[in-house]
Amino acid sequence: MQAAGGRMGVSVSVDLQSHKEFMRCFYHHDRESVGGCKSCGKGLCPECAVDMGKGLACRGRCEEDVRELVTLIDRNIKLTAQTGNILDSSRRIRSSGASFNLVFGSIFLAWGLTDPEAFRFMILLGVCFIAYGVFGMIQARKPRGDRKDS
Numbered sequence: 001m002q003a004a005g006g007r008m009g010v011s012v013s014v015d016l017q018s019h020k021e022f023m024r025c026f027y028h029h030d031r032e033s034v035g036g037c038k039s040c041g042k043g044l045c046p047e048c049a050v051d052m053g054k055g056l057a058c059r060g061r062c063e064e065d066v067r068e069l070v071t072l073i074d075r076n077i078k079l080t081a082q083t084g085n086i087l088d089s090s091r092r093i094r095s096s097g098a099s100f101n102l103v104f105g106s107i108f109l110a111w112g113l114t115d116p117e118a119f120r121f122m123i124l125l126g127v128c129f130i131a132y133g134v135f136g137m138i139q140a141r142k143p144r145g146d147r148k149d150s
């Protein structure tokens with residue numbers, strides 16, 4: 001027990017140290033970094049950093065690389081937006097499938113309830129369909145809510 005506790009203490013102090021290291025400028029060890037270079041990931045102080053719009057670059061070293069990276073990322077974002085539209089339409093189909101399950105389930109349930117003794121399996125089936133439909137509705141709506149948050 002004691003050994004495990006000691007090991008935990010060591011790992012925490014190591015984490016803090018590496019975090020501190022990242023916060024320093026790579027070229028000026030006495031200065032705090034404002035962020036990392038998008039290309040090489042080195043910590044940069046305001047003097048060494050060049051703002052490339054969507055990321056920082058090492059002044060005079062990585063400017064060109066980061067410019068290319070930013071263009072690539074921009075292209076990727078456009079592609080992702082297009083893929084998102086396709087996913088959206090397939091999600092719409094899925095949610096209409098879910099409401100179909102709900103309607104179907106209600107019919108089964110209503111039918112089963114006309115004679116609960118004879119149609120016990122109908123009630124069970126109806127409940128299953130409704131549960132599946134509700135689950136599908138939640139599944140179809142969840143990602144859209146996530147996107148609203150971000």
Ligand SMILES: [Zn+2]
Pocket residue numbers: 037038039040041042057058061062
């Ligand atoms: Zn760099």
Ligand SMILES: [Zn+2]
Pocket residue numbers: 025026027028031044045046047048
């Ligand atoms: Zn610096």
